[in-house]
Amino acid sequence: MRIVALCRAVRLGLAVIVWGAAVCGGGVATAQALDELFDDRTVHEVRLSINERDLRELRERYLENVYVPADVQWRGERVRNAGVRSRGLASRSATKLGLRIDFNRYAAGQRFLGVASLVLDNLVTDPALVRERVSMAVFARLGQPAPRESFARVYINDRYEGLYAVVEAVDGGFLARAFGETSGYLFERHFLRPYRGEDLGDEPAYRTVFEPRTHEREADAILYAPIRALFHEVNQPADTVWRERVGRYIDLVQLVTHVAIETCLSEADGVLGYAGMANFYLYRGPGAETHRLIVWDKDHTFTAIDSSIVLRVEENALLSRALAFSDLRAAYLDALERCARLAAAGNWLESEIVRVSAVIDAAAREDVHMPGGDQTRQAAVAYLRQFARERPAFVIQEVARERAKH
Amino acid sequence: MTGVRAAVVVLLAAMPAAAQDAPAAAAAPRDLGWRVRWDDHPEIEWAGRVRVEVRARLQGDSHASRAAVARADGDSFDVGRRRVGIAGDIGRTVEFQIEREIEHAVPWRDVYVNYRPVRGAQIQAGQFKLPFGLEETTGAGDLAFIYRSIVSDRLAPGRDRGTMLHGRVAGRTLGYEIGMFAHDGDNARPRHGSRVSGGRTVAGRVTVEPFRRSTSTLADLQVGAAVARSSLPEGFPAVRGRSVLGVSFFDPDVWVEGSRRRHGVQVRWRPGPFAVAAEFIRVSDDRRGQGSTGSDLQPLVARGWYVSGTWVVAGAAGAAGAARPARPLLQGGFGSLQVAARRERLVLGSLSRTGSLSASPRAESVPGGGETATTLGATWHLNRWVAVEGDVICEDIGGPAAAAAPRLRVWSRLVRLRVAI
Known part of the structure; x- marks a missing residue:
């Protein structure tokens, strides 16, 4: 009897171990895949399938938050019937839709790589296309929780919609990652x-x-x-x-x-x-x-x-x-100086602008919806590089001047 | 105000009874060939060639329900229906009927002409009920319940404009009806422009009474099958889940397009004072090209059944004659009393589940919702024109699974006073 009981206990223990490994392994794999989606060293490819009728409605009513169902595909991962709507304020566009994807819009609990939502930023208000990505990197490097971002060629029904920023939505998943609570x-x-x-x-x-x-x-x-x-x-x-x-x-x-x-x-x-x-x-x-x-x-x-x-x-x-308040003013000036020194150190900010611009270069050239075209983009990037070179010194100088006042 | 309405209804209820005492009191001059009489209905006849009946119907309902009541204003007495019409014959081959509601959004009901050169081949044209559904095509006065089953009410087509060839052959053992209609009936007609219903519809029904010529108790047994097919434009369908009293439990906000197909089978048997009837109806809406990728999706299917039984406890010879008591009230009797029970089930959604459960309008499979209802009823026919009906209904309602709607059990009590001349 004891041997039988022992065997049962061993079997149960093994089952628990296998189940635990599967669950934990799945979670790790999902997290890794999500990390890969936000890898900004490459331009990803995100494909949306939207019924043509819904797509017409989405473009006609792009100023409203009208949801339509869409299938979303990235690499081998595919989610069916996610909810998609136009998003943005000044960036809303009928020709290059800014999109918010809510994977759980129609199915409670549905996730894509473990997240409930993603934003596809159409980048139409930034002629350089990299302001958003580089700025978020600055926030993150200075210890402020910031949404992760990467770039993607977005295709809707196999037609190239343009180059987008894939932005981590600020939602429960973000809160869990940033603060460990939801x-x-x-x-x-x-x-x-x-x-x-x-x-x-x-x-x-x-x-x-x-x-x-x-x-x-x-x-x-x-x-x-x-x-x-x-x-x-x-x-x-x-x-x-x-x-x-x-x-x-x-x-x-x-x-x-x-x-x-x-x-x-x-x-x-x-x-x-x-x-x-x-x-x-x-x-x-x-x-x-x-x-x-x-x-x-x-x-x-x-x-x-x-x-x-x-x-x-x-x-x-x-x-x-x-x-x-003097201590808050000091904290403000300290943060300004830290930001400026981070940007200037090893020419990090300019290097980041150059790196990210190079990553998106080919995809940006193919983006016919890009405001002003590629020449405008090149000029905008040149300006950002100048900003990256000159702004830190200006900020440090201004910080010193403000400190001297008090 | 409610009390006044009730008093008016009761007063009207007494009028036909008085008329019954003197059925041919107001005869017209014989030399003109005119004859006026009141048998089932007041009617006028000319030289045996033209006969016109005048029909009117008035009913008042009292509802008490724990559910939101869409058909009336909560617990109330309401004079819900006032209907007038004429029907008759011209010669031996033409029949007609014109009937309309007073104060109703869609006033015209049956408006048709039937040409009957022979019993086996008749042509009917105008607006009338599509040949589909046993209970749906049974007149309200012959029903043993206040409301038709939700299956009949939601899934049978109802009335529409069209033309129909029909008749009874083989010694009346075989009946057939086949017609072409403008749409697929008013039961599925959308009240809002955002929903769609069927377009041009072909509908047909065959009924068989295999033992009609025998003298056994099976002589009255009738079985039948019906089909209907309609074109279906793109949109959200208007076939929706509503409880007996109109509570919504399933609004299929899913895209459909293609064809709507209805199938139904029916059986009715009335041995003596008892009667049983059962029906199964299935409505399937195509969802062609409605996937996010333009692919076809599983059809949206609504299906339901009911089984009902009635018993004429006293006052009439058989179930078929319950509405014509042998000894009416105030004429030496108390009328007739019929009791009835019905069990029914209606389910909407996809037949099988593929993919994850989703409330998307383009979901591969639509999460189902359904209702099961049990009705106990009693009808007291004071005479052939006046009846008092009472029903108690227990409904178990469940919404679509994706909506996580809680299950709901609702009890309702209905009383109706009906006067029909």
């Missing part, structure tokens, strides 16, 4: 009108500014109470308790670091953008009140080599008050 509250800055950190009053008013991407069905009072409290406190007098009160609702050091990197890259459409706060996510961990920023959509960086490092700070209720 159950927090994620909001996307929803651009309906300029917003510069004013106190908007009740919670529902913030729904027009920050769109929930998790916990969407929860009540506004739960979703937005900490955000309402944040901007209420932001707009109180910047006295000795301001920092403590505001710091309860936002990680101020992370905030000024994020903005410093944007400023270093001369971002025109970021937190201190020309049209108010734009292109970021707010994230609040589970059970927490403190928010942090997550970078998004960096196709308006590299605007001007000599743009001020305090440009539009005074227009923003949050940053103008935060940078009045």
